Amino acid sequence: PQPIRLEDYTPPAWLVESVHLDVALAPSRTRVRATMRVLPNPDAAAGTPLTLDGERMTLLLVSVDGAKLDAGAYDLTDSSLVLPHLTEGTHEIVIETECDPQANTSLTGLYQSNGVYCTQCEAEGFRRITYFPDRPDVLAVYTVRLEGDAAACPVLLANGNCVESGTLEGGRHFAVWHDPHPKPSYLFAMVAGDLAHVSDSFTTRSGREVALGIYVEHGKEDRTAYAMDALKRSMKWDEDAFGREYDLDVFNIVAVSDFNMGAMENKGLNVFNDKYILVRPDTATDVDFANVEAIIAHEYFHNWSGNRVTCRDWFQLCLKEGLTVFRDQEFTSDMRSRPVKRIADVKTLRAHQFPEDAGPLAHPVRPTSYIEINNFYTATVYEKGAEVVRMLKAIVGEDAFCAGMDIYFSRNDGRAATVEDFLDAMAEASGRDLSQFKRWYDQAGTPDLVVSGRYSPLDETYELTVAQSTAPTPGQSQKAPLHIPLTMGLIGTDGEDLGLYLAGETSEDGATERTLELTQHEQVFTFEKVPSPPVLSLLRGFSAPVKLTTNGGEKDWLFRMAHDSDPCARWEAGQTYARELLVAVTRAIAAGEKPRRGTRYADALRNVLTDDSLEPAFAAMMLDLPGEAELAQHIGQDVDADAVHAARSHLHKAVADQLGDLLLDRYAQLQSNAAYSPDADQAGRRALKNACLRVYAGLGNENAARLAATQFASANNMTDTEAALATLTHMARDERQAAFDSFYERASGDPLLLDKWFSLQAMSSREDTLARAMELAKHKDFSLTRPNTVRALVGVFAGANPVRFHAADGSGYRFLTAFVRELDPINPQVAARLLGTLKTWRVYDAPRRDAARQAVSDLLSAGKLSEDTYEIATRMIA
Numbered sequence: 014p015q016p017i018r019l020e021d022y023t024p025p026a027w028l029v030e031s032v033h034l035d036v037a038l039a040p041s042r043t044r045v046r047a048t049m050r051v052l053p054n055p056d057a058a059a060g061t062p063l064t065l066d067g068e069r070m071t072l073l074l075v076s077v078d079g080a081k082l083d084a085g086a087y088d089l090t091d092s093s094l095v096l097p098h099l100t101e102g103t104h105e106i107v108i109e110t111e112c113d114p115q116a117n118t119s120l121t122g123l124y125q126s127n128g129v130y131c132t133q134c135e136a137e138g139f140r141r142i143t144y145f146p147d148r149p150d151v152l153a154v155y156t157v158r159l160e161g162d163a164a165a166c167p168v169l170l171a172n173g174n175c176v177e178s179g180t181l182e183g184g185r186h187f188a189v190w191h192d193p194h195p196k197p198s199y200l201f202a203m204v205a206g207d208l209a210h211v212s213d214s215f216t217t218r219s220g221r222e223v224a225l226g227i228y229v230e231h232g233k234e235d236r237t238a239y240a241m242d243a244l245k246r247s248m249k250w251d252e253d254a255f256g257r258e259y260d261l262d263v264f265n266i267v268a269v270s271d272f273n274m275g276a277m278e279n280k281g282l283n284v285f286n287d288k289y290i291l292v293r294p295d296t297a298t299d300v301d302f303a304n305v306e307a308i309i310a311h312e313y314f315h316n317w318s319g320n321r322v323t324c325r326d327w328f329q330l331c332l333k334e335g336l337t338v339f340r341d342q343e344f345t346s347d348m349r350s351r352p353v354k355r356i357a358d359v360k361t362l363r364a365h366q367f368p369e370d371a372g373p374l375a376h377p378v379r380p381t382s383y384i385e386i387n388n389f390y391t392a393t394v395y396e397k398g399a400e401v402v403r404m405l406k407a408i409v410g411e412d413a414f415c416a417g418m419d420i421y422f423s424r425n426d427g428r429a430a431t432v433e434d435f436l437d438a439m440a441e442a443s444g445r446d447l448s449q450f451k452r453w454y455d456q457a458g459t460p461d462l463v464v465s466g467r468y469s470p471l472d473e474t475y476e477l478t479v480a481q482s483t484a485p486t487p488g489q490s491q492k493a494p495l496h497i498p499l500t501m502g503l504i505g506t507d508g509e510d511l512g513l514y515l516a517g518e519t520s521e522d523g524a525t526e527r528t529l530e531l532t533q534h535e536q537v538f539t540f541e542k543v544p545s546p547p548v549l550s551l552l553r554g555f556s557a558p559v560k561l562t563t564n565g566g567e568k569d570w571l572f573r574m575a576h577d578s579d580p581c582a583r584w585e586a587g588q589t590y591a592r593e594l595l596v597a598v599t600r601a602i603a604a605g606e607k608p609r610r611g612t613r614y615a616d617a618l619r620n621v622l623t624d625d626s627l628e629p630a631f632a633a634m635m636l637d638l639p640g641e642a643e644l645a646q647h648i649g650q651d652v653d654a655d656a657v658h659a660a661r662s663h664l665h666k667a668v669a670d671q672l673g674d675l676l677l678d679r680y681a682q683l684q685s686n687a688a689y690s691p692d693a694d695q696a697g698r699r700a701l702k703n704a705c706l707r708v709y710a711g712l713g714n715e716n717a718a719r720l721a722a723t724q725f726a727s728a729n730n731m732t733d734t735e736a737a738l739a740t741l742t743h744m745a746r747d748e749r750q751a752a753f754d755s756f757y758e759r760a761s762g763d764p765l766l767l768d769k770w771f772s773l774q775a776m777s778s779r780e781d782t783l784a785r786a787m788e789l790a791k792h793k794d795f796s797l798t799r800p801n802t803v804r805a806l807v808g809v810f811a812g813a814n815p816v817r818f819h820a821a822d823g824s825g826y827r828f829l830t831a832f833v834r835e836l837d838p839i840n841p842q843v844a845a846r847l848l849g850t851l852k853t854w855r856v857y858d859a860p861r862r863d864a865a866r867q868a869v870s871d872l873l874s875a876g877k878l879s880e881d882t883y884e885i886a887t888r889m890i891a
């Protein structure tokens with residue numbers, strides 16, 4: 014397969030003014046008649062024949078301006094339809110095709126999920142529905158007439174507003190939908206089936222009455238209330254925070270059970286993975302509720318960042334995704350606790366994006382080439398993309414950022430924009446030169462910051478030396494310095510922040526926090542009027558996605574765990590301390606020495622547990638040890654996954670030993686009889702309670718098992734149920750089997766609960782987990798055609814169970830690649846993404862590396878792979 018390159022971009026030769034789709038739905042033979050007005054693009058080279066993308070369809074008819082073309086008058090390939098004689102003028106093209114939704118297991122284009130017809134067009138699915146210039150810079154006005162069996166498909170939905178509907182002969186009926194906003198084909202959607210729905214309404218600030226609908230399988234209506242509420246709060250928030258109003262009379266959401274990702278922002282008709290809509294206290298955890306809120310918001314916010322202003326080409330994906338993630342993060346921060354949200358996002362970034370940036374799949378936020386674009390919906394494009402927007406805001410300041418957003422939206426409304434358009438708007442609003450900042454979009458890899466501070470008592474100055482560097486990544490051996498906002502403070506011996514007076518600056522404001530701007534390989538900042546040696550607090554609010562090394566040590570970490578006024582930096586102090594301890598324990602175990610017990614670390618956690626001024630959700634995060642995968646990354650080479658697991662278990666147990674009764678006390682105190690509510694406060698208290706349970710379970714003894722089993726038996730909400738099972742799953746005790754059996758019974762007939770049952774077993778650190786996962790892959794409730802279930806079992810095993818996945822004998826890797834091979838012909842997108850979980854293999858030791866490389870080479874030589882999986886496999890071992 015030939016890669017597509019950013020540098021080869023050329024504007025479309027033809028534009029499409031309007032599309033009228035006539036769709037006659039039938040399970041295996043759906044007919045689509047597309048009527049479009051096409052015209053040459055005045056901004057492109059003239060005289061180019063009309064070329065349309067299309068695949069996996071049967072072409073039935075092509076006509077131009079009313080005249081049917083003979084087969085000799087067009088060129089048809091597996092992926093395109095070319096009309097060689099059509100090189101100029103405005104024309105009406107009619108194309109009739111047939112496709113087979115029932116047989117479509119790839120879940121892109123038109124497919125059926127549990128009998129419901131639905132579509133997924135991003136990135137390139139529309140070309141499986143009709144022949145079309147399927148690229149985001151071709152914007153057209155769509156009208157869709159859907160016709161289907163009235164009994165099988167009482168609901169007929171498409172983008173925009175419904176303008177006509179009626180019954181037809183033979184038990185069929187139809188609906189016509191019109192979307193007045195020109196849009197790229199990737200935002201097209203239609204849905205048809207027998208669905209229940211709940212309605213509500215929202216009045217926009219200028220008085221537009223919007224009818225809201227959420228469509229779900231019958232019987233699931235009672236799980237939609239939270240999603241609807243989140244939708245209304247999102248609509249309001251985007252008006253208040255970004256001045257963005259909704260622009261149609263209808264906003265519909267459909268929840269389907271088979272979906273390749275979380276959700277899709279189709280104009281006026283969002284389609285969701287039902288996991289991110291359907292929540293009820295007894296079926297969903299606090300985390301599930303929070304995900305629903307965030308994803309509803311994310312897809313809704315795309316209406317402006319993505320739909321009204323779309324992307325010129327797929328290399329600009331971060332323009333809509335990074336920005337929209339930033340917007341949903343801000344929304345959640347406003348709805349819940351800002352510091353807790355920030356820490357949660359840092360954890361996600363570190364768990365998913367940093368390893369990506371450090372491994373064989375590393376790519377810039379704006380990639381420069383791809384084989385299959387669906388492989389680039391990554392943590393780098395989404396999460397690092399959001400960090401880049403956040404840094405920009407830190408550099409230009411709140412006011413200029415808001416002004417820049419307004420310029421960006423108004424100047425690019427109805428256009429397909431680029432990263433340059435975004436930066437231009439920000440540069441104009443702020444008057445800042447952002448040319449160096451732009452490197453964040455083009456340069457892959459996580460920068461390393463090495464910072465050292467030196468206090469000089471004589472002149473009462475504190476000198477900060479900051480060096481930045483970025484390791485080479487595939488295809489980029491040389492790295493230039495980046496423009497990095499480094500937010501920092503200095504803490505005095507009393508724990509209070511000191512005023513900051515930067516040498517060479519005239520303003521004497523003495524603010525206690527500042528954002529230093531790094532632009533060079535190395536820079537020195539001198540602070541004056543520092544009365545005594547301060548403790549350095551760096552990267553406050555995690556102001557940049559970097560790895561930080563300082564010359565501070567245990568004393569500093571302990572001090573900042575207790576005193577840092579910035580919650581993010583305070584949490585990070587604990588993490589840094591724990592990481593260093595864990596590395597020391599890993600070494601000691603390998604050398605046969607007696608490992609440390611982390612006494613002072615445990616003392617610091619004791620303070621956290623007894624400090625009532627801390628937000629419970631924050632305290633829960635402080636109690637969390639860094640995970641094994643993060644540790645492996647931190648060690649960086651020749652990692653023995655068993656040693657890391659042993660070290661973490663050792664420290665976990667040591668902490669549990671030392672905190673013992675205090676954990677039980679707090680656990681008991683945090684029990685509550687209040688009626689369940691998913692709000693952040695209650696969820697935070699549950700998080701802390703369950704963190705106490707989790708830490709206590711480090712003892713692995715009878716008491717811990719009994720505590721978890723009791724919680725399982727008495728829980729009145731899924732958060733507590735799941736937490737109990739997540740504790741029991743690692744144990745080799747009778748309580749475990751009993752709880753899992755009872756949970757299975759309860760889950761019967763409910764796919765979302767069954768998925769929890771799969772994943773809670775797949776994450777077990779028990780030695781028999783791989784064998785169990787292999788058994789579960791043959792279980793009657795497991796299915797290769799359900800992405801959620803595939804992710805729950807194989808995704809969780811490979812992505813969240815480092816010690817078993819990275820088994821020294823390579824058995825975990827072989828399980829994954831064998832599975833990918835089986836899944837690839839069924840669903841290439843999900844198969845490729847699963848294979849991506851191997852991306853950290855290079856940090857492990859030689860036997861593991863050899864096994865990983867072998868497993869991937871075997872996959873490559875075992876037979877033809879999809880482009881999706883082929884691209885990941887080849888990059889993985891390049």
Ligand code: B3K
Pocket residue numbers: 135136274276277278311312315334387390
């Ligand atoms: N834009 C979609 C993702 C599409 C993925 C295509 N493989 C959902 C989102 O980011 O909001």
Ligand code: ZN
Pocket residue numbers: 311315333334337
């Ligand atoms: Zn998105």
